Amino acid sequence: MPSEFTGKHVTVAGLGVSGVPAAKVLHGLGAHVIVVNDGDDERARAQAAQLEALGVTVRLGDGDTLPEGTELIVTAPGWKPTKPLFTAARQAGVPVWGDVELAWRLRGLDGRKPAPWLAVTGTNGKTTTVQMLASILKAAGLRTAAVGNIGVSLLDAVTGEEEYDVLAVELSSYQLHWAPSLRAHSAAVLNLAPDHLDWHGSMEAYAADKGRIYEGNQVACVYNVDATDKPSTEDLVRAADVEEGCRAVGFTLGTPGPSQLGVVEGLLVDRAFVEDRQKNAQELAEVSDVNPPAPHNIANALAAAGLARAFGVGAAAVRDGLRAFTPDAHRIAHVADVDGVAYVDDSKATNTHATEASLAAYESIVWIAGGLAKGATFDELVAGAAKRLRGAVLIGADRALIREALARHAPEVPVVDLDRTDTGAMLQAVQEARRLARPGDTVLLAPACASMDMFTNYNQRGDAFAQAVRELGA
Template sequence: MTHAADLGLTCVAGLGVSGTAVAEVLAARGERVVVVEAVEGERQRRAAGELAALGVETRFGAMDLPEGVTRLVTTGWAPHHPLIAAALRAGVEVVGEVELAWRLRPAGAAPWLALTGTNGKTTAVRMLTSILLADGRGAAAVGNVGEPVIRAVTRTGDEAYDTLAVELSSFQLHWSASLAPLAAAILNVAPDHLDWHGSMEEYAAAKGRIFERAGTVVYNADDPEATRLAEPYPRAVGFTLRVPRPGQVGVVEDLLVDRAFVADPVEAAEELATLADVRPLAPHNVANALAAAALARAAGVPASAVRQGLRDFTPDPHRLQHVARLGEVDYVDDSKATNPHAAAAALSSYPSIVWIAGGQLKGADVEDLVRRAAPRLRGAVLLGADRGVIAEALARHAPDVPVVDISSQDTGAMDEVVTEAARLARPGDTVLLSPAGASLDMFAGYPARGEAFARAVHGLKAAT
């Protein structure tokens, strides 16, 4: 019989939330573990001290592969990272935290309902969790959100879950080879993280891995790339904002309708919810709700729980979050829109917009985004590192739209941005912060950017 201690030395890459969880779980199994971490900050030193009490060594700074390592567990590091590349050259097995969690599941473990996509993942997985809870299940959102998967799968007794709603990023899927969820969904696929994956083809291939061993494949029938990735699989269910065909879930007038998980998909359909049950009501959010509903239905959840779960769902902040209504103008925080695909979804949700955009585009193309949004734009206020790229696209595709360039990048810049947006807005308009870029050029993250916007809006309200 092979004991855990005989399995060699595992190196864990990174001392973040997932890396720490991996080290703790493996140490509890009696395995030998060493953690490699580049940053030696206060949080990292504290985590290393807690792991040391479990017999886990932490090495700061050096990115050399520890001698004797037989397995490396990464928590999202790219294949070209020096430590990962060294392991691959040495023939050391490299797996992700999610893959390791799948392998460590006990007998009779909770089934996984997994989803991925360029945008909408967190909203959809939280909708799914709400639906599962409405069905009376012991469920949790895990993976790229919430609790690390490796902790969720190793819960025992009364603390064990009976269904897991698993959000997976392309980074996690790249390092996952054997996942076999009960059902898996791809919400959408658009260019993102190309610096990590190297190409759009590799990025899409990583997303597609979620389907390889899934019991039921759920795909966005309105998204060409998601549809292409689903084509090889016979047990595929599409979701669409149009009237669903047999084998799909979709929208009929103001109803979300199932023509896939019913006894006779050709002749019958079942009402799942109404558009009024989806919050916030926007086309991309209806798609998220349909994806969540399809995954839940694949797990045997009744329509009544789908409806109740959507009604119970509370959206996360900074995702089309209504901040205020001032002088018949709505102010909406969609700071989570950190790429053009996400911004396009938000811009399609309102008829007349003063658009606040900019930040770090990470090489993304905004031409199509601006061209499609142009008829809805009342004005634009641009900020951040790559605002010039958006300004050039606006000049080409929306030359009559007034554009204000905010060059300041200090802490008060958002006050100036909101003031200028309010000046451009007219009754019935929506001032929409949907930047299409990342926030780290000016803010600690997209939540800080959204909070600055909200403060500026409330400051504007107080001044009127």
Template structure:
């Protein structure tokens, strides 16, 4: 049989014949494997490419797909050239449009989809499970997990997917049906989305991040525009952060379905059409008939695992998305009561002699670090790593009055030190030197000793690096584990 001609790949969906469609999958990580696996299952001719030779798990996945007829090319040079006669490229989210493979696709006019775009196209037309989508610079994972907990408390078959949990395409193709999906989306994923239209969506906040991926004078605007894609085609509710006007502007700029509502969340008293705080109560003035004069109680601050401001904002955003889906207030309360964040998110490691040691290694950019620091006063701040082009001047200006002292480590520690010198010159700063920072886990012992020297009873020592971790550690979790282990060693030695 001859190869079928694909004149318009944009029409491909779950029920279309994929046999003969030639698909190249760029990247063979978790999402790349899920895309390649499901394309092969549908009958497409699949070639997956990745510069990394891969570990044993990746090699095993490659052998599995090769047994299904796919072509897998791993290792240096594998992605230098786009194969001939390609109908569509499905890219992993970290790939920049300027990478040779994607640039060649653009030059040839070959469509480039992300794994999320593929997942949207592969939804079951007889059971199009609604997506409740979340993005933002910080808080995405926690908000999606809170949302999933609320949906489950309402008795719905839900799953947290996307940038957290399972790849979206894997969840979409699972024969076990869901009622709804809580979908976390990064700016990288959204960059390659073209047709997705979520039932409801939220942008939690916007701040400088990934400016190495979005370089130049328009970098921040380009980053915000990719985040704003999440609102396109929304059917029910566009949820935004009242304290972050840029998120509301993205709602105003979006092309949504007629009847979709703009729903704000705030740490202040909510106006009609918003969710917010009334004293210690999380209140809904958006999804009640009498919102002009009253509000529905969702839960109290005591029902949350943490009352840190950013955690309350996350809870309000999750509640707004759930309420837009028709979930009762009682399920919001029950879901949030039972929720606990993943590790390395404002996790108390130890308390001794009036000093609390807190691991928030997940705070990998200045905005996240600021949110974390706002929850403590006084605080000894442990920071540093890979800054990814971000500035720390606004952060230091905002939190200077809270700082007992600062301990810096990592490749870009001098960027933070310079901001401290400009805006908090009286705050003591200890910089861990080059000989120590290259040691990864071992250097954290010195960091902890330095923090202990600065801390006083009543203080919190907070690891909120404001930077990525890969200069010294495998990931943020390894950095947090190293901090916790060093704290325990220090306290055992001091005891």
């Protein structure tokens, strides 16, 4: 069946998890596809061979030149807007979409009714919130999937044979930047903290791209009442152009006001999607139904509940979905108790904002931290957590930055500085943390840094920590 892409000359920018599926889909729709890619390594050549076998042209090692005749670019989300390819596209009047924009435009192409999107973004907590949301939607008997940055590919979800009632969609700031026509049923921005500023150019530009998720929302813009950073998530709601009747719905760890979800005496309650919300509230779940019941994770649960309630999901399904949810590995994962000390793996806390939330979840902590700082500073993080720290064990290439912040803001906290960046350093770090810890403490791996100086990724780092803990208890 002919489509708007039939005969169109489309350049796909970047191979990988988004570029290869985009090239295949566009080729299948009859487009003339050229893929350009910066790299020319073994993996890229294997992907290129796979596409060339279908009849797709691939140019490796040249991601900056705009192919002649290009009418549309579909880019991998991580490619910076400042790349010469996009400068040339702007000068030539060629539109640039991301894979999310492509997926949005392909909804319903096969004649099926498009599934609405419940969308989530934020500096931290996106994946957990989307997984919670999908669990709640499934508990309500809805056909759904967690898609976007996680789970099922968005392109697969909108072009595959399986039909969905609704999709739980995780979106990064990169993806939102390249998705100009996205219009979600309802959306949430969980939080905002400086991140990826080298890509966006400024905090204002980063926040503006996050705020795109609210554009055209139909039912609810869910925002974080407790956020104090500026711009706040509520500021992004106020700036959004939404459909008439769309409401601002807040979530808070405190007592909710009208049009908010919050916490009252150990219960998650809804004062947004009830009759007479000035006077009434609906119990949704107990705090203990949230796994783990750390403050930032309760906030995630409230955001997920808000989106589900905006879609008409009942209170019982919110409770059942939260109870059924199991968090990913390396995200506030309790590994073991050894000699009365809890060992917790939050290797996924790769920036200061995520680590701040992790540290806030425990009263007395021996903190294992360090890695690649990615330009981060640690004074505010350390100052806020100083009273909770029993000790700190530092690893990784940029550990000196954390050590200096500890010296300034927590000089009484004992610090072990491990002058190692090999993978075996984790065993020594756990042994040193055990020496510092007392019964009732938590040894917390929350690095506040990326892992690539010592490990392949945060998963390998978390696995090394868990293995080291198991060796303690052996």
